[in-house]
Amino acid sequence: ETGVTQTPRHLVMGMTNKKSLKCEQHLGHNAMYWYKQSAKKPLELMFVYNFKEQTENNSVPSRFSPECPNSSHLFLHLHTLQPEDSALYLCASSQGSEFEQYFGPGTRLTVT
Protein backbone atom coordinates (compact mmCIF):
# COMPACT_ATOMS: atom_id res chain seq x y z
CA GLU A 1 0.00 0.00 0.00
CA THR A 2 1.55 3.29 -1.06
CA GLY A 3 1.17 6.65 0.65
CA VAL A 4 -0.37 8.08 -2.50
CA THR A 5 -4.01 7.35 -3.24
CA GLN A 6 -6.02 8.09 -6.34
CA THR A 7 -9.75 8.07 -7.00
CA PRO A 8 -11.54 6.86 -8.92
CA ARG A 9 -9.52 3.83 -9.99
CA HIS A 10 -11.56 3.44 -13.18
CA LEU A 11 -13.53 6.05 -15.10
CA VAL A 12 -15.52 5.86 -18.31
CA MET A 13 -16.71 9.17 -19.68
CA GLY A 14 -18.22 10.56 -22.86
CA MET A 15 -16.57 13.31 -24.84
CA THR A 16 -19.01 15.92 -23.56
CA ASN A 17 -18.70 15.02 -19.87
CA LYS A 18 -16.83 16.87 -17.16
CA LYS A 19 -15.09 14.80 -14.52
CA SER A 20 -12.24 15.15 -12.03
CA LEU A 21 -9.47 12.85 -10.89
CA LYS A 22 -8.28 13.14 -7.33
CA CYS A 23 -4.90 12.40 -5.79
CA GLU A 24 -3.97 12.53 -2.13
CA GLN A 25 -0.59 11.94 -0.56
CA HIS A 26 0.01 11.08 3.09
CA LEU A 27 3.79 11.36 2.99
CA GLY A 28 4.28 14.99 3.93
CA HIS A 29 5.72 15.76 0.50
CA ASN A 30 5.86 19.17 -1.11
CA ALA A 31 5.78 18.29 -4.78
CA MET A 32 3.04 16.51 -6.73
CA TYR A 33 2.85 15.37 -10.33
CA TRP A 34 0.38 14.18 -12.94
CA TYR A 35 1.52 11.64 -15.55
CA LYS A 36 -0.18 10.02 -18.49
CA GLN A 37 0.67 6.53 -19.61
CA SER A 38 -0.74 5.41 -22.93
CA ALA A 39 -0.30 1.94 -24.34
CA LYS A 40 3.11 1.38 -25.95
CA LYS A 41 4.29 4.89 -25.12
CA PRO A 42 6.71 6.16 -22.49
CA LEU A 43 5.27 7.71 -19.37
CA GLU A 44 4.54 11.41 -20.04
CA LEU A 45 4.88 14.10 -17.42
CA MET A 46 1.90 16.47 -17.58
CA PHE A 47 2.05 18.85 -14.63
CA VAL A 48 4.30 19.57 -11.67
CA TYR A 49 3.33 21.40 -8.50
CA ASN A 50 5.85 22.50 -5.91
CA PHE A 51 4.46 23.95 -2.66
CA LYS A 52 1.04 24.30 -4.38
CA GLU A 53 2.52 26.35 -7.24
CA GLN A 54 2.45 24.93 -10.75
CA THR A 55 6.01 24.82 -12.00
CA GLU A 56 5.63 22.72 -15.14
CA ASN A 57 3.03 22.35 -17.83
CA ASN A 58 4.39 20.13 -20.56
CA SER A 59 2.29 21.40 -23.47
CA VAL A 60 -0.82 19.74 -22.14
CA PRO A 61 -4.10 20.62 -23.93
CA SER A 62 -6.41 22.96 -22.04
CA ARG A 63 -9.07 20.25 -21.74
CA PHE A 64 -6.89 19.03 -18.85
CA SER A 65 -6.97 21.48 -15.96
CA PRO A 66 -4.97 20.76 -12.78
CA GLU A 67 -5.71 22.12 -9.34
CA CYS A 68 -3.59 21.90 -6.21
CA PRO A 69 -5.43 23.39 -3.23
CA ASN A 70 -2.75 22.26 -0.76
CA SER A 71 0.42 20.18 -0.71
CA SER A 72 -1.50 16.98 0.02
CA HIS A 73 -4.15 17.13 -2.68
CA LEU A 74 -4.02 17.32 -6.43
CA PHE A 75 -6.89 17.28 -8.89
CA LEU A 76 -7.08 16.87 -12.63
CA HIS A 77 -10.26 18.35 -14.09
CA LEU A 78 -11.32 16.88 -17.40
CA HIS A 79 -13.70 18.33 -19.97
CA THR A 80 -14.50 17.64 -23.62
CA LEU A 81 -11.90 14.90 -23.84
CA GLN A 82 -11.06 12.94 -26.96
CA PRO A 83 -10.88 9.15 -27.34
CA GLU A 84 -7.09 9.40 -27.64
CA ASP A 85 -7.03 10.75 -24.08
CA SER A 86 -7.90 7.26 -22.87
CA ALA A 87 -4.95 6.17 -20.75
CA LEU A 88 -3.72 5.45 -17.25
CA TYR A 89 -3.29 8.69 -15.30
CA LEU A 90 -0.74 8.45 -12.54
CA CYS A 91 -0.19 10.83 -9.69
CA ALA A 92 3.11 11.01 -7.84
CA SER A 93 4.61 12.97 -5.01
CA SER A 94 8.09 13.70 -3.75
CA GLN A 95 9.72 15.53 -0.89
CA GLY A 96 11.05 18.04 -3.37
CA SER A 97 11.86 18.17 -7.04
CA GLU A 98 15.25 16.56 -6.41
CA PHE A 99 13.92 13.55 -4.55
CA GLU A 100 12.51 10.26 -5.72
CA GLN A 101 8.86 10.16 -6.58
CA TYR A 102 6.27 7.83 -5.15
CA PHE A 103 3.37 6.90 -7.38
CA GLY A 104 -0.29 6.26 -6.76
CA PRO A 105 -2.15 3.31 -8.27
CA GLY A 106 -3.47 5.35 -11.16
CA THR A 107 -6.86 6.00 -12.70
CA ARG A 108 -7.71 4.02 -15.81
CA LEU A 109 -9.63 6.50 -17.99
CA THR A 110 -11.68 5.48 -21.02
CA VAL A 111 -13.19 8.18 -23.22
CA THR A 112 -16.02 6.97 -25.41
Place this chain on the structure above:
Amino acid sequence: EDKVVQSPLSLVVHEGDTVTLNCSYEVTNFRSLLWYKQEKKAPTFLFMLTSSGIEKKSGRLSSILDKKELFSILNITATQTGDSAVYLCAVESGAGSYQLTFGKGTKLSVIP
Protein backbone atom coordinates in the same frame (compact mmCIF):
# COMPACT_ATOMS: atom_id res chain seq x y z
CA GLU B 1 15.07 17.28 -26.96
CA ASP B 2 15.85 15.02 -24.01
CA LYS B 3 15.96 11.33 -24.83
CA VAL B 4 16.04 8.14 -22.76
CA VAL B 5 16.48 4.80 -24.51
CA GLN B 6 16.10 1.45 -22.79
CA SER B 7 17.19 -1.92 -24.08
CA PRO B 8 16.14 -4.54 -24.61
CA LEU B 9 12.45 -3.66 -24.92
CA SER B 10 11.52 -7.14 -23.74
CA LEU B 11 13.33 -10.07 -22.23
CA VAL B 12 12.34 -13.61 -21.25
CA VAL B 13 14.53 -15.53 -18.82
CA HIS B 14 14.29 -18.57 -16.58
CA GLU B 15 14.19 -18.41 -12.82
CA GLY B 16 17.67 -18.19 -11.39
CA ASP B 17 19.14 -16.35 -14.35
CA THR B 18 20.91 -13.00 -14.00
CA VAL B 19 19.70 -10.13 -16.18
CA THR B 20 21.12 -6.75 -17.10
CA LEU B 21 18.85 -3.95 -18.25
CA ASN B 22 20.28 -0.94 -20.04
CA CYS B 23 19.37 2.72 -20.07
CA SER B 24 21.14 5.38 -22.12
CA TYR B 25 20.28 9.05 -22.14
CA GLU B 26 20.88 12.37 -23.80
CA VAL B 27 19.65 15.26 -21.70
CA THR B 28 20.55 18.85 -20.96
CA ASN B 29 21.61 19.60 -17.38
CA PHE B 30 21.46 16.09 -15.97
CA ARG B 31 20.33 15.86 -12.35
CA SER B 32 19.68 12.20 -11.61
CA LEU B 33 18.63 8.89 -13.07
CA LEU B 34 15.89 6.79 -11.56
CA TRP B 35 14.80 3.20 -11.95
CA TYR B 36 11.22 2.07 -11.34
CA LYS B 37 9.49 -1.30 -11.40
CA GLN B 38 5.99 -1.28 -12.82
CA GLU B 39 3.66 -4.18 -12.12
CA LYS B 40 0.02 -3.93 -13.07
CA LYS B 41 -0.27 -0.18 -12.53
CA ALA B 42 1.81 2.22 -10.46
CA PRO B 43 5.58 2.21 -10.81
CA THR B 44 7.44 1.58 -7.57
CA PHE B 45 10.70 3.33 -6.91
CA LEU B 46 13.89 1.27 -6.99
CA PHE B 47 16.95 3.51 -7.19
CA MET B 48 18.04 7.10 -7.65
CA LEU B 49 21.55 7.59 -9.05
CA THR B 50 23.36 10.89 -9.12
CA SER B 51 27.06 9.98 -9.01
CA SER B 52 29.09 7.94 -11.46
CA GLY B 53 30.59 4.63 -10.44
CA ILE B 54 28.78 4.19 -7.14
CA GLU B 55 26.76 1.01 -7.12
CA LYS B 56 23.44 1.02 -5.33
CA LYS B 57 22.11 -2.29 -4.06
CA SER B 58 18.84 -3.56 -2.72
CA GLY B 59 18.69 -7.30 -2.22
CA ARG B 60 19.15 -8.99 -5.57
CA LEU B 61 18.92 -5.71 -7.47
CA SER B 62 21.79 -3.36 -8.13
CA SER B 63 22.38 -0.39 -10.36
CA ILE B 64 25.23 1.82 -11.45
CA LEU B 65 25.55 5.05 -13.41
CA ASP B 66 28.20 6.13 -15.90
CA LYS B 67 27.88 9.88 -16.44
CA LYS B 68 30.75 9.95 -18.91
CA GLU B 69 29.22 7.39 -21.26
CA LEU B 70 25.66 8.50 -20.38
CA PHE B 71 24.17 5.19 -19.37
CA SER B 72 23.02 3.12 -16.45
CA ILE B 73 22.46 -0.58 -15.93
CA LEU B 74 20.10 -2.42 -13.64
CA ASN B 75 21.17 -5.92 -12.61
CA ILE B 76 18.92 -8.55 -11.16
CA THR B 77 20.56 -11.75 -9.90
CA ALA B 78 18.86 -15.08 -9.19
CA THR B 79 15.67 -13.89 -10.86
CA GLN B 80 12.29 -15.00 -9.54
CA THR B 81 8.86 -15.02 -11.16
CA GLY B 82 7.97 -12.05 -8.95
CA ASP B 83 10.56 -9.98 -10.79
CA SER B 84 8.36 -10.09 -13.90
CA ALA B 85 7.44 -6.47 -14.59
CA VAL B 86 8.22 -3.50 -16.76
CA TYR B 87 11.35 -1.70 -15.58
CA LEU B 88 11.32 2.01 -16.28
CA CYS B 89 14.32 4.29 -16.45
CA ALA B 90 13.78 8.04 -16.01
CA VAL B 91 16.16 10.97 -16.09
CA GLU B 92 15.70 14.23 -14.22
CA SER B 93 17.15 17.23 -15.96
CA GLY B 94 16.87 20.98 -16.34
CA ALA B 95 18.78 23.92 -14.92
CA GLY B 96 15.92 26.10 -13.75
CA SER B 97 12.83 24.24 -14.84
CA TYR B 98 12.20 20.61 -14.00
CA GLN B 99 12.05 17.85 -16.58
CA LEU B 100 11.58 14.15 -16.12
CA THR B 101 11.90 11.97 -19.18
CA PHE B 102 11.02 8.29 -19.14
CA GLY B 103 12.19 5.53 -21.42
CA LYS B 104 9.73 3.07 -22.91
CA GLY B 105 10.66 0.42 -20.38
CA THR B 106 11.99 -3.12 -20.53
CA LYS B 107 9.39 -5.83 -20.10
CA LEU B 108 10.97 -8.67 -18.15
CA SER B 109 9.28 -12.04 -18.01
CA VAL B 110 10.71 -14.66 -15.67
CA ILE B 111 9.43 -18.17 -16.32
CA PRO B 112 9.68 -21.06 -13.86
